[in-house]
Amino acid sequence: xxxxxxxxxxxxxxxxxxxxxxxxxxxxxxxxxxxxxxxxxxxxxxxxxxxxxxxxxxxxxxxxxxxxxxxxxxxxxxxxxxxxxxxxxxxxxxxxxxxxxxxxxxxxxxxxxxxxxxxxxxxxxxxxxxxxxxxxxxxxxxxxxxxxxxxxxxxxxxxxxxxxxxxxxxxxxxxxxxxxxxxxxxxxxxxxxxxxxxxxxxxxxxxxxxxxxxxxxxxxxxxxxxxxxxxxxxxxxxxxxxxxxxxxxxxxxxxxxxxxxxxxxxxxxxxxxxxxxxxxxxxxxxxxxxxxxxxxxxxxxxxxxxxxxxxxxxxxxxxxxxxxxxxxxxxxxxxx
Numbered sequence: 001x002x003x004x005x006x007x008x009x010x011x012x013x014x015x016x017x018x019x020x021x022x023x024x025x026x027x028x029x030x031x032x033x034x035x036x037x038x039x040x041x042x043x044x045x046x047x048x049x050x051x052x053x054x055x056x057x058x059x060x061x062x063x064x065x066x067x068x069x070x071x072x073x074x075x076x077x078x079x080x081x082x083x084x085x086x087x088x089x090x091x092x093x094x095x096x097x098x099x100x101x102x103x104x105x106x107x108x109x110x111x112x113x114x115x116x117x118x119x120x121x122x123x124x125x126x127x128x129x130x131x132x133x134x135x136x137x138x139x140x141x142x143x144x145x146x147x148x149x150x151x152x153x154x155x156x157x158x159x160x161x162x163x164x165x166x167x168x169x170x171x172x173x174x175x176x177x178x179x180x181x182x183x184x185x186x187x188x189x190x191x192x193x194x195x196x197x198x199x200x201x202x203x204x205x206x207x208x209x210x211x212x213x214x215x216x217x218x219x220x221x222x223x224x225x226x227x228x229x230x231x232x233x234x235x236x237x238x239x240x241x242x243x244x245x246x247x248x249x250x251x252x253x254x255x256x257x258x259x260x261x262x263x264x265x266x267x268x269x270x271x272x273x274x275x276x277x278x279x280x281x282x283x284x285x286x287x288x289x290x291x292x293x294x295x296x297x298x299x300x301x302x303x304x305x306x307x308x309x310x311x312x313x314x315x316x317x318x319x320x321x322x323x324x325x326x327x328x329x330x331x332x333x334x335x336x
Contacts, residue, residue, distance in 0.1 A: 006030045008037030010130035011104035014077070014123075017135030018115040021175035026135070027111065031071060034109060038069035045073045048080030048114075053096045060100065060108045070108045077112035081122070094122065101125040140279055143173045150182060151195065157186035159195040165279065166200045215245055216252040220285040224331035231323055242319035246309040249326060253305050256334070257298040259290035289334045301330055
């Protein structure tokens with residue numbers, strides 16, 4: 001995802017998206033660009049659910065007493081544009097804002113922030129005096145690169161690639177939470193050393209749902225012994241749902257089977273990683289299994305896993321024994 005480039009000549013900017021990190025981050029970048037040209041600026045914030053067009057337009061057109069420039073931020077701009085203006089019909093707000101954008105004030109910049117956005121005449125008008133930028137969530141690969149760059153630039157630290165992969169797998173692609181965890185990890189890491197995988201495991205907690213997925217790493221990298229030990233910890237200590245653990249195992253087998261099928265059809269490792277969203281050590285282990293174990297054998301294991309999952313949902317049999325048998329069968333099949 002390309003980052004927006006702001007400059008002080010922009011009079012109207014629309015940021016579309018609900019990313020809790022990137023929207024405020026880009027807002028600060030826009031303000032920094034304006035301050036670089038105009039010095040200190042005033043900021044005025046409006047809520048699109050309660051503000052009237054008169055409130056917003058009056059602020060935009062009013063000259064400040066001290067500052068040369070101001071920024072007017074309108075949140076929930078999509079709902080503001082769709083609302084009825086006082087004394088007007090549907091679309092009156094949008095019509096008024098379209099007229100303003102066609103001839104914006106030079107001493108103010110209007111920032112429209114919205115979770116959703118319906119394209120219309122206003123888009124072209126905004127782009128002639130500023131920018132419309134849609135903030136799209138990052139995928140795992142882009143998030144990994146973001147983590148590695150962010151920790152160096154903002155937190156004056158480094159992070160091992162394996163640790164970065166582990167952090168993203170634990171936290172997901174939530175940049176706000178990732179940045180918070182990076183700040184904590186950087187503070188805990190001795191000067192001159194990189195953030196390690198061991199520290200991520202120690203300091204970054206898994207959510208209740210995420211904990212069940214550690215069973216995949218245990219089976220792929222540790223075999224039956226580690227898999228069963230992790231299973232007992234999940235069931236006994238973490239009080240995880242046996243159905244959720246079974247689903248995590250089934251999901252792993254689904255990826256293994258799909259990777260083996262793609263290998264048989266001649267697909268390369270890079271294509272398999274992209275299509276199945278495999279990356280990091282777990283992706284390497286998945287490809288290794290796909291190279292060794294026939295797709296038919298993995299399909300049989302997948303079928304057994306699905307049937308076991310159905311029995312667990314119906315309350316048939318002992319969950320711990322059923323899962324133990326599944327793990328031993330899978331670990332035996334995929335062993336190097």
